[in-house]
Structure formats: C-alpha cells, structure tokens
Amino acid sequence: MNASVFDPSLIGFLLTKEFVQQSLAALFFLGILGGVLGPIVVSRQMAFAVHGTAELSFTGAAAALLAGFSVNVGGILGSIVAAVVFGLLGYRAKERDSVIGVVMAFGLGLGILFVSLYGKVGTAFALLAGQVVAVGSQGLIAVAVTTAIVLAVMAIIWRPLLFASTDPVVAESLGLPTRTLSVVFAVLLGAAVAQCVQIIGALLVMSLVITPAAAAVRLTASPARVVVLSVVFAEISALGGFILSLSPNVPSSAVITSISFLIYVVCRVVGSRRRRASGRALVEAPAATTAPAS
Numbered sequence: 094m095n096a097s098v099f100d101p102s103l104i105g106f107l108l109t110k111e112f113v114q115q116s117l118a119a120l121f122f123l124g125i126l127g128g129v130l131g132p133i134v135v136s137r138q139m140a141f142a143v144h145g146t147a148e149l150s151f152t153g154a155a156a157a158l159l160a161g162f163s164v165n166v167g168g169i170l171g172s173i174v175a176a177v178v179f180g181l182l183g184y185r186a187k188e189r190d191s192v193i194g195v196v197m198a199f200g201l202g203l204g205i206l207f208v209s210l211y212g213k214v215g216t217a218f219a220l221l222a223g224q225v226v227a228v229g230s231q232g233l234i235a236v237a238v239t240t241a242i243v244l245a246v247m248a249i250i251w252r253p254l255l256f257a258s259t260d261p262v263v264a265e266s267l268g269l270p271t272r273t274l275s276v277v278f279a280v281l282l283g284a285a286v287a288q289c290v291q292i293i294g295a296l297l298v299m300s301l302v303i304t305p306a307a308a309a310v311r312l313t314a315s316p317a318r319v320v321v322l323s324v325v326f327a328e329i330s331a332l333g334g335f336i337l338s339l340s341p342n343v344p345s346s347a348v349i350t351s352i353s354f355l356i357y358v359v360c361r362v363v364g365s366r367r368r369r370a371s372g373r374a375l376v377e378a379p380a381a382t383t384a385p386a387s
Contacts, residue, residue: 103340112227113339119228119292120331122240123301126285127331128324129247131306132316133278136258140303141190142179145197146283147298149175150290152204159207165235169287175200176283177276225292225335225345236288243281254278255316293331293346300350301327308357311364326356 107113134143153171154164179193228236247254257264257271265271289298305326309319334349 100340104336107339108336112229115228115230115233116225116292116335117332119233119236120225120335121328122236123289123292124328124331125240125324126236126243126288127301128305128327129244129320130282130285131302131323131327132309132319133254133258134282134302135306135310136255137278139282140299141193142176142279143282143286143299143302145179145193145200146172146175146286147290148197148204149200150283150287152200152207153287154290155204155207155211159211165232165287165291168290169284171200172283172287172290173280174283176279176286179279181276224294228292232291236292239284239288243285246277246281250274250277293349297346297350300346300353301331304350304353304357305330308353308360311357311360312367326353326360330356 108117134140150168150172153174154168156171157164157167160167175196178196253264253269254274254277257269257274261271286298286302289301293301306319306323308326309322312322313319330349330353334352335345337352338345338348
C-alpha cells in the first residue's frame with residue numbers, strides 16, 4: 094500500500110485480502126455498537142464519560158501489557174471498571190463531569206506509568222491510535238461476541254432505559270430502577286468502548302459512538318429513527334473511511350473521523366433549515382386561518 098494517489102484497482106486488490114476483510118467485519122460490528130449505544134449516550138449527556146472510558150481502556154490495556162496477559166482483556170476490564178465507577182459516582186448529571194475528570198486524570202497517570210515501565214512507546218501509540226489492519230481472527234471474534242451481548246441486553250432494557258434517560262425524575266418516581274439501569278448501561282458502554290479502542294484507538298472512539306448519534310438527532314425526534322440513522326451514519330463512516338484510506342495509504346482513523354464529522358455538519362445544516370421552515374409555517378398558519386375570505 095505505497096500508492097500516493099487514489100487507485101481503485103489497488104483498493105479492489107486489497108479487498109480480496111483476508112486481513113482487510115477482517116478489518117471491515119470488525120468495523121461493521123463497531124458501527125452497530127456505536128449506532129445503538131450512541132443515542133442513549135447523547136440523551137444522557139454522557140459524551141465526556143465515553144471519552145473518559147476510552148482513555149481508561151488505554152490504562153487497562155497498558156496494565157495488561159506490563160502484566161503479560163491479553164491486551165484485549167485488559168482494555169475491556171479497564172473500560173468496564175471506569176464505566177461502572179462513572180455510573181455509580183457520577184449518577185447525577187451535576188456531579189458527573191467532575192467525577193469523570195478526577196478518575197480519568199488518575200487513570201491516565203497510571204497508564205503512562207505502565208507504558209513507561211513496559212518500555213515500548215510505539216505500543217502506547219498503537220493503543221491510542223488503534224490497529225485497524227491488525228484485528229486478526231481473535232479480535233474479530235471478540236468484537237462479534239461483544240456486539241451480540243450488547244444487542245441482547247439492550248433489547249431487554251431499551252424501553253425503561255430510554256424512559257430513564259429522557260425523564261429520570263419521573264422514571265424514578267414511578268419506581269423504575271434508574272440506578273441499576275445506569276450501571277448496566279455503563280457496563281455495556283464500557284465493553285463496547287474497549288472494542289473500539291482496540292481497533293480505532295482511544296482518541297477516536299467518539300467518532301463512532303457520539304458523532305453519528307449527534308447527527309441523527311438533528312434530523313428526527315423519533316427514538317427508533319434516531320437509532321436507525323445513527324447505525325447507518327456509523328457504518329458509512331467506519332466502512333467508507335477504511336476503504337477510502339486504502340489508497341492512498343493514509344491513517345484510516347483520520348478518514349473515518351473526517352467522514353463522521355462531515356455527516357454531522359450536513360445533518361446540522363439540514364436540521365437547522367427544517368426547524369426554520371417549521372417555525373415559519375407555524376407563524377404563517379394562524380395568519381392564514383384568520384384572514385378574511387375574499
């Protein structure tokens with residue numbers, strides 16, 4: 094992959110290679126994870142929590158490197174522990190950001206220490222920037238299993254979780270286990286973020302978990318449509334970005350985030366125009382109904 098210009102024939106050739114196909118499959122699963130979880134993250138205003146969870150997945154992976162066991166397992170454990178801590182200590186929105194900031198700063202300090210003791214800075218960069226072309230069969234199985242578990246649990250808790258996310262005060266007054274739902278969702282989010290970190294890196298997780306959902310809510314208020322659009326946008330960003338990065342040989346993460354951001358900008362513009370048009374229609378409608386007949 095040394096081409097410096099866009100070469101469709103090279104892309105076609107690379108798409109026949111097993112490692113590229115494994116990367117595409119892994120990104121497909123990440124698109125599903127980000128698209129399904131993202132709308133709840135946006136609704137609960139947890140974007141900073143996603144960033145913190147991703148950073149602490151790096152800490153878990155770095156600890157795994159130092160201890161000599163699976164980086165994937167370490168990243169998952171780091172993400173889940175972080176997500177549960179955020180879910181428990183940052184249960185109320187007014188204290189969430191401060192809790193995340195405190196825990197993330199401490200966790201990143203530990204991660205830097207672990208990498209320093211391990212002695213290979215290049216490995217730390219790989220954890221931060223991702224290794225999308227080095228997914229492998231084990232990584233693909235891990236992300237596939239994670240996706241299946243997340244989808245199964247979300248199918249069970251979706252309605253009460255959505256209610257608790259949009260109106261937590263009323264949900265709690267009606268007896269819904271809002272704190273339990275928060276912790277369960279935090280665990281699911283942690284597992285999903287850990288898989289994203291392994292493939293696209295800790296620094297770029299938000300491009301698949303936050304941006305597609307933020308774009309989708311600009312176009313519709315229907316929860317079901319938001320999820321569908323979020324998944325579609327995440328898949329376009331992940332798969333399209335990776336394929337386009339094959340030729341010329343550029344970092345896939347940069348292309349993925351660029352496409353994701355472009356989709357958000359377009360949706361923001363379209364959504365703003367729709368709202369302005371709706372506002373004008375509401376203003377003009379009363380005038381039309383009260384106008385005297387000719």
